[in-house]
Amino acid sequence: MYKKLIVLLLLLAPTLAAKAAPGTAITHNKGGYLTNAVLKYPSSPKLRSSIALIYDEQDQRSLYSKNASAIVPIASITKLMTAMVVLDAKLPLDEKITISVFDFDILKNTHSRMRIGMTLTRGELLNLALMSSENRAAAALARTYPGGTHAAVAMMNEKALELGMKKTQFRDATGLNSDNTSTAHDLAKMVIAAQHYKLINKYTTTASHMVAAPGFAPLRFGNTNPLVKNASWNIDVSKTGYINEAGRCLVMHAHIKDRPVIIVLLDSQGKNTRVGDAIRVKKWMESATPRRQDKNI
Template sequence: MYKKLIILVFLLASTMAVKAAPNTAIAHKKVGTLTKAVLTYPSSPKLRSSIALIYDEQEQRPLFSKNANAIVPIASITKLMAAMVVLDAKLPLEEKIAISAIDSDTLKNTYSRMRIGMTLTRGELLNLALMSSENRAAAALARTYPGGTKAAVAKMNAKALKLGMKNTHFRDATGLNSGNTSTAHDLVKMLSAAQHYKLIHKYTTTESHMVAAPGFPQLRYGNTNPLVRNASWDIGVSKTGYINEAGRCLVMHTRIMNRPVIIVLLDSHGKYTRVADAKRIKKWMESAMTRTPDKNI
């Protein structure tokens, strides 16, 4: 009787173990399954800029590319590199700098509201160069760089190489020189680096700034990118540019659908094309379909 009882218990335990085994396998499968959102984009966005690149930083890949390897003038996009070089040098931002006749544009003869003799801090000049693309501000920053403008431009080229921007070359700090050239792919690398500078984020996304230089009337400067004033955009870095040879340009590090994206638009024809293209990109990304396949790890 005792032996029969032991055999019965043993058989019962074996039956329970067999029934439990499939459940254990299913649980393991569930733990080892990842659900990852995958965005499927519709047909390519209809952009009017001659050169365009949409780069998804999260996936580390281009979502759209148009003439992205073309080496072209980049106008005032140059000022982002000039700003990084100035900030890398850790020069005192509160130091007063007087605008000189040397800072005037003798290449394109562009107009500037900044008057010769105005004295502003290096920080204010950096703000105006990035936010409002003020050429005299950028020229003054390069002139007062250790070693002068020549040294500043040399440092800009050296940093470009360090960032892997092999098809980029700078000849001045303002972007007025059409010899300042790059590719959309290279500019993605520059935007990736620029986003890590807190002041570049702050100044490129500032909507406006009042300048009060002793002895001169107050001046209000606005951001050259109207999208920074649009609450539907989450912009981390922004820069516009324009000279005849480059057309109208716009680069941004932004977030769309909570994804970090770099947008490069070069040689846009027409005053509003670059901004309209940026809006088209945002709408295109927001129209993406989401699917969630299971992926075993």
């Protein structure tokens, strides 16, 4: 009888596994029960960003959503798309590019430490655009794209459609143009796509980088997201953004409790709010507890 029961359990196991709900882990405990284990989260996190989305990539479900369908300016979050189309074009990363007056911001007159005549490789410009959100670096990348800035922006919009970002539009490569708009849902799709690019992983999570352009004093640039320097975070992709129309923004692909999660925070008022909200999200996810339903077979 005991042997027959064992055989029956082996035959039923695949069927029971197939019936498990998405995101449910099935394990056997010592008592011979099948256990459906899912994470149970406490009440919603108290986030101060006007728009927020927490998306569990493993379970492919939203854990928290706040105005996630609102179409709003996205500022320098734009640069993730700029980087993707530059990398898709497979342009030589060691090609030298010189900053020119055409890379200056005439829309908002933002400050930059990059000067006319500074010559860096395309790879270094990509690093600065992603890590320190350097606008002149992003502008130079678009200007030297095959067909120029207009072609680069057109390709950014084309790729957005390919990724299913139907409520997104780009008007420039830096994000200074407030007509660069999207939704939190769309940006989650962009972050998921971006995390498959090794250089985007590397550059968006680099803490700092020293630039040594011939004829100019060395300059050290830092990451605009202080969380990449925090050992308690496991971040794959990070990008900040800010213009008045967008507020302070932050998107990340990270692992929290060994789960891949996308965090989108838009229109955060206050200099430290987006980082504070990200920390609140992490603590909220770490406070999740397994919820089990044991069934005796």
